[in-house]
Amino acid sequence: MENWRRGRSAFWLIGLGPTVWLVLFFLVPLAIVWLYSFAELRGLVDMEVTGTLDNYARALDPLYLGVFGKSVVFAGLTMVVSLIVGFPVALAIVFAPPRWRPVLLLLVILPFWTNLLIRTYALIAVLRVRGFANFTLEWFWDQSNTLLSLLGLGSYQLLGERFEPLELLYNNTAVIIGLVYVHLPFMVLPLYAALEKLDRSLIEAALDLGASQWRAFLTVVVPLSMPGIVSGAILVFIPALGSFLTPDLLGGTDSQMIANVIERQFKSANDWPFGAALSFLLMYLTFAALALRAVVSRGRGGI
Amino acid sequence: MARTPVGPLEYTRRTWMRLTLLATFIFLYAPIVTLVAFSFNDSRRNIVWRGFTLKYYEKALGNSELIEAFVNSLAIALLSTVIATVLGALTALLLWRFRFPFKAGYEGAMALPIVIPEICMGVAMLAFFAKVGWPSGLPWPFSLSAIIIAHVSFSFPFVAVVVRARLAGFNQELAEAAQDLGASEWRVFWDVMVPFMRPGLVAGALLAFTLSLDDFVITFFTSGPDTVTFPVKVYSMVRFSVTPEVNAASTVLILLTVVLTGIALWMQFRQEKDKS
Numbered sequence: 001m002e003n004w005r006r007g008r009s010a011f012w013l014i015g016l017g018p019t020v021w022l023v024l025f026f027l028v029p030l031a032i033v034w035l036y037s038f039a040e041l042r043g044l045v046d047m048e049v050t051g052t053l054d055n056y057a058r059a060l061d062p063l064y065l066g067v068f069g070k071s072v073v074f075a076g077l078t079m080v081v082s083l084i085v086g087f088p089v090a091l092a093i094v095f096a097p098p099r100w101r102p103v104l105l106l107l108v109i110l111p112f113w114t115n116l117l118i119r120t121y122a123l124i125a126v127l128r129v130r131g132f133a134n135f136t137l138e139w140f141w142d143q144s145n146t147l148l149s150l151l152g153l154g155s156y157q158l159l160g161e162r163f164e165p166l167e168l169l170y171n172n173t174a175v176i177i178g179l180v181y182v183h184l185p186f187m188v189l190p191l192y193a194a195l196e197k198l199d200r201s202l203i204e205a206a207l208d209l210g211a212s213q214w215r216a217f218l219t220v221v222v223p224l225s226m227p228g229i230v231s232g233a234i235l236v237f238i239p240a241l242g243s244f245l246t247p248d249l250l251g252g253t254d255s256q257m258i259a260n261v262i263e264r265q266f267k268s269a270n271d272w273p274f275g276a277a278l279s280f281l282l283m284y285l286t287f288a289a290l291a292l293r294a295v296v297s298r299g300r301g302g303i
Numbered sequence: 304m305a306r307t308p309v310g311p312l313e314y315t316r317r318t319w320m321r322l323t324l325l326a327t328f329i330f331l332y333a334p335i336v337t338l339v340a341f342s343f344n345d346s347r348r349n350i351v352w353r354g355f356t357l358k359y360y361e362k363a364l365g366n367s368e369l370i371e372a373f374v375n376s377l378a379i380a381l382l383s384t385v386i387a388t389v390l391g392a393l394t395a396l397l398l399w400r401f402r403f404p405f406k407a408g409y410e411g412a413m414a415l416p417i418v419i420p421e422i423c424m425g426v427a428m429l430a431f432f433a434k435v436g437w438p439s440g441l442p443w444p445f446s447l448s449a450i451i452i453a454h455v456s457f458s459f460p461f462v463a464v465v466v467r468a469r470l471a472g473f474n475q476e477l478a479e480a481a482q483d484l485g486a487s488e489w490r491v492f493w494d495v496m497v498p499f500m501r502p503g504l505v506a507g508a509l510l511a512f513t514l515s516l517d518d519f520v521i522t523f524f525t526s527g528p529d530t531v532t533f534p535v536k537v538y539s540m541v542r543f544s545v546t547p548e549v550n551a552a553s554t555v556l557i558l559l560t561v562v563l564t565g566i567a568l569w570m571q572f573r574q575e576k577d578k579s
Binding site for chain 2: 004177266
């Protein structure tokens with residue numbers, strides 16, 4: 001690596017374009033929003049930057065604090081469910097025969113290349129009342145009923161008079177299902193990377209010394225794959241926290257996340273200063289999650 | 304089933320493990336597969352299979368708004384990819400080659416578009432274009448300029464990451480040898496650096512293209528009534544109702560991404576074969 005002073009002309013020639021672009025079309029827009037977050041509305045659309053902190057104070061209103069809390073809980077739940085689902089998947093891929101591994105990995109990544117909106121739309125068709133999930137359940141219900149009548153129990157109507165479709169869409173569960181569906185690859189890939197590096201003889205040693213599979217998993221596999229778990233957790237948590245489409249399309253009126261509130265301020269409520277303040281609070285929350293990760297990984301590195 | 308007994312570490316051969324894997328893949332693929340399958344279904348109600356038809360593809364093709372949105376999306380993806388690839392490659396070169404004051408801060412700023420929530424970037428773009436009074440109602444490719452600029456801003460740092468990873472493997476002696484043989488800095492750049500960077504450039508460009516084609520949130524805030532992209536159009540259709548026409552249009556886009564991903568993987572595979 002050379003000092004920039006030694007090749008000033010090359011340095012400027014290479015660096016000028018991207019730097020100007022980043023400043024003009026990214027940092028300046030962010031700065032504008034930041035300034036707006038200290039502005040007051042004057043009339044319908046006009047704003048005046050007065051340095052007021054009212055917008056931030058309003059975000060502390062229980063209503064909006066609740067939305068922030070809900071977003072964090074949703075993202076946290078998504079993280080936990082993805083970890084529970086993703087760990088066995090990553091483990092199964094790592095311990096699969098070598099020629100199967102790339103195929104299985106590709107199968108995990110492939111849906112990720114499909115448009116997010118299309119995947120969310122596909123979930124709607126599966127989850128709605130007259131959707132495939134309920135169709136499958138109804139089929140099972142019919143089969144069980146047939147079975148019951150074959151057993152001579154048909155007249156008792158043990159499963160109810162008729163099939164009641166589940167309300168799977170437009171509620172909090174649908175949002176969690178959607179978020180897990182979208183973010184699962186972010187969890188599986190770092191877990192796979194961590195588990196692949198794991199020295200298998202350590203597990204063998206634990207088993208040889210009499211540990212049960214479960215104990216070996218908890219005391220050997222999990223601690224050694226901690227870096228992967230932390231990376232995966234952060235990679236799932238951060239995008240899930242700022243999700244807009246999933247709660248918008250799959251959620252009900254009470255499952256709106258922070259991004260939906262921000263969108264409303266800018267699109268329909270036309271309260272840009274408040275929306276700007278919420279945007280920056282969301283950004284600070286994201287940075288806090290990133291900082292936490294840095295602290296955790298540094299702490300581990302020190303040991 | 305298994306011919307040899309399952310060893311203690313052969314987790315993938317355990318039944319419950321296989322079932323978990325299978326269930327996960329069903330969870331991941333069932334929605335997409337049903338979406339594709341029912342784009343060929345001859346029924347408006349979209350649930351029960353009533354026979355094969357292509358009429359929803361004809362309908363989607365006949366929907367001029369949908370086609371216009373599709374063309375817009377492709378044009379935006381193409382133009383933003385070109386700009387993002389150049390800017391990303393330059394960023395990668397700068398960070399790889401030079402030591403300069405506040406470099407850590409510079410790298411941090413470059414990583415910002417990757418880490419900040421899409422919604423924040425979307426509202427920033429909306430506020431920016433409103434503030435500077437970006438002209439609307441320009442003739443066609445220029446009417447997309449605001450969206451293109453926004454797309455370049457979020458995709459070029461991704462290109463930079465990919466190209467920089469490639470540059471990390473560059474043997475500096477190659478450039479020095481060229482210089483010793485009398486090549487100017489410019490010649491070294493074009494004849495040594497660029498060919499070496501090419502696989503990274505291609506991978507970065509494909510990434511930028513898919514990111515652009517995929518984006519909904521940021522585009523949603525920068526598009527106007529005359530500059531609707533495919534995801535924005537599909538969004539408004541989905542909000543309205545779930546129709547097989549949307550399935551047909553989505554299937555086309557899925558196909559396009561799968562083909563592009565296939566090309567990217569094939570190129571990567573070929574590049575690895577070249578190395579060995």
